Amino acid sequence: xxxxxxxxxxxxxxxxxxxxxxxxxxxxxxxxxxxxxxxxxxxxxxxxxxxxxxxxxxxxxxxxxxxxxxxxxxxxxxxxxxxxxxxxxxxxxxxxxxxxxxxxxxxxxxxxxxxxxxxxxxxxxxxxxxxxxxxxxxxxxxxxxxxxxxxxxxxxxxxxxxxxxxxxxxxxxxxxxxxxxxxxxxxxxxxxxxxxxxxxxxxxxxxxxxxxxxxxxxxxxxxxxxxxxxxxxxxxxxxxxxxxxxxxxxxxxxxxxxxxxxxxxxxxxxxxxxxxxxxxxxxxxxxxxxxxxxxxxxxxxxxxxxxxxxxxxxxxxxxxxxxxxxxxxxxxxxxxxxxxxxxxxxxxxxxxxxxxxxxxxxxxxxxxxxxxxxxxxxxxxxxxxxxxxxxxxxxxxx
Numbered sequence: 001x002x003x004x005x006x007x008x009x010x011x012x013x014x015x016x017x018x019x020x021x022x023x024x025x026x027x028x029x030x031x032x033x034x035x036x037x038x039x040x041x042x043x044x045x046x047x048x049x050x051x052x053x054x055x056x057x058x059x060x061x062x063x064x065x066x067x068x069x070x071x072x073x074x075x076x077x078x079x080x081x082x083x084x085x086x087x088x089x090x091x092x093x094x095x096x097x098x099x100x101x102x103x104x105x106x107x108x109x110x111x112x113x114x115x116x117x118x119x120x121x122x123x124x125x126x127x128x129x130x131x132x133x134x135x136x137x138x139x140x141x142x143x144x145x146x147x148x149x150x151x152x153x154x155x156x157x158x159x160x161x162x163x164x165x166x167x168x169x170x171x172x173x174x175x176x177x178x179x180x181x182x183x184x185x186x187x188x189x190x191x192x193x194x195x196x197x198x199x200x201x202x203x204x205x206x207x208x209x210x211x212x213x214x215x216x217x218x219x220x221x222x223x224x225x226x227x228x229x230x231x232x233x234x235x236x237x238x239x240x241x242x243x244x245x246x247x248x249x250x251x252x253x254x255x256x257x258x259x260x261x262x263x264x265x266x267x268x269x270x271x272x273x274x275x276x277x278x279x280x281x282x283x284x285x286x287x288x289x290x291x292x293x294x295x296x297x298x299x300x301x302x303x304x305x306x307x308x309x310x311x312x313x314x315x316x317x318x319x320x321x322x323x324x325x326x327x328x329x330x331x332x333x334x335x336x337x338x339x340x341x342x343x344x345x346x347x348x349x350x351x352x353x354x355x356x357x358x359x360x361x362x363x364x365x366x367x368x369x370x371x372x373x374x375x376x377x378x379x380x381x382x383x384x385x386x387x388x389x390x391x392x393x394x395x396x397x398x
Contacts (some may be wrong), residue, residue: 008036010050017052018074027087028080028397031107032073040098040131041070070098071163075195075213082197082209083184085109092154092176093117094147094185095163095218099128103137116141116154120219121356148219148220150176157181165215167223167239168389169371174203186215187369188224189289189387190280191237191310191392192273196369203376207369212273223390229253233295236313237288241388244287248316252341254301259322260349261337264360265329274363275321276310279355281367281396282385285312285348289320301339313351318341319349321356336360370395 005013012345013030018024018188022033037067038049048055055070058140080101085091093102107113117140119125125144132140133374143151147162148170155176164187169187177183177200187196187210195213198205217224227246238244266272279286289311291303303309305323311320319340326335336356359365372378372393380386384397 001194003318006146007036007050010047011036013318014050014073015051018077021074022078022081024077024081025084026083027108028077028104031080031104032077034107035100035103036162037070037073037100039135040100040103042131070100071215075209076104077162078211079184079195079213080108080162080384081389082195082211083159083161083182083281085113088112088296089158090114090154090156091116091161092151092157093120093163094150096125096128096142097135097163099135099140099142101163102128102140102142103132103135106137106140111139114154115139115142116143116151116157118143118145118147118149118151120144120146128190146220147218148172152176159183159347161185162218164217167221169205169392171373171391174373188217190239190276190286191308192276192280194277198369198371203373204379205371209371210277210366212271214331230295230298230300233298234300235290235293236311236318237290238313239387242284242287242313244313245315249313249342249356250319252316252345253295253298255341255343255345257301258319258340258346258349259301259324260340260353260375261324261335262279262348262353262356262360263334264336264356265326266323266334267332268334268387270332272359272364275336275356275359277367278359278365279310279352280311280387281398283312283351283355284387285314287311287313289318303339304336310352314344314348315342317344317348319345321352365398367396367398 026249038046041049046309052074054072085108089109091105096117102117129142150172157179160183165186165188167188176300186193194210196210198207222241238290289309291306309320311318319338322339324335338349338352381397384395387394
């Protein structure tokens with residue numbers, strides 16, 4: 001009879017799984033093999049702590065998303081790799097969660113470094129404090145506070161990170177990140193969320209990488225809008241600066257459908273989220289479309305991913321990404337294209353296909369993002385595209 005793996009063995013198996021898919025800095029891998037995630041999830045079957053999945057730690061009675069989550073371990077590892085914290089660094093984390101990520105950071109920066117974690121929710125902050133104490137990380141500072149304020153009393157920070165999705169970069173954070181310091185946070189624009197890694201160069205933050213992710217939105221930012229379409233069977237998510245008038249789209253799915261297909265094809269397991277990212281670099285009409293099963297049953301063309309598909313919206317028309325199976329190419333059986341509705345649905349579908357084929361020609365291309373304070377000067381390259389937020393200006397360019 002084979003004995004069940006111990007918790008230590010399960011933890012190492014999880015890290016082995018993560019490192020088989022992604023190269024991790026040695027310090028991040030060692031920290032993940034050292035910190036016992038199960039100690040930060042009391043009341044949960046401890047073996048579940050070593051499955052690569054998120055765990056809700058506080059539900060939200062007022063909405064569909066939890067107020068706080070223990071993030072997926074592979075996403076935690078990815079963001080720690082982006083952050084690249086070093087021994088002796090001073091680190092600020094916004095969104096304390098279970099305290100697990102702060103413990104990992106404490107291992108990485110060592111006894112000569114300092115970790116501060118803040119959370120707006122008193123229960124979450126208290127949980128993190130107790131869990132950190134129980135696991136031997138009393139040296140981590142836990143503060144109950146609105147994370148958008150940060151923690152100026154322990155600034156400046158060599159590294160700052162967030163485990164909540166932000167639609168805008170708070171002005172207060174600029175004052176707390178040291179020159180040359182590194183910021184990694186889940187940034188939301190045009191309906192998508194990317195973990196963006198940036199380095200401060202004076203009054204500019206410059207990216208050197210971004211990865212798809214999903215996080216609970218931070219409390220206190222209100223730059224995103226949602227409109228119900230088709231009697232609530234579909235929803236459109238867009239930013240406040242976009243010229244979307246949902247009243248013009250009430251009957252859009254009752255208009256004739258146009259389908260346009262790109263030359264681009266994808267494999268069964270091949271990610272194609274880069275299409276969305278590429279479209280946002282030049283196109284201010286990109287939104288997120290969410291389509292329910294009721295809409296599909298009513299005849300709406302199935303989007304590429306019903307709960308989160310990029311759409312282009314102009315006036316009373318829209319087009320969104322769709323897939324078509326073609327078995328002629330067994331290696332890449334899915335052809336990518338667009339479904340359009342409304343008077344200008346065909347034109348928008350062709351525009352979406354142009355974005356798709358541009359991505360298809362350079363599937364690994366990642367744009368550079370620079371972020372500037374909203375009231376400061378902008379340095380926009382010739383092919384750069386500006387997205388305006390309340391407290392910051394974002395420039396994207398290839």
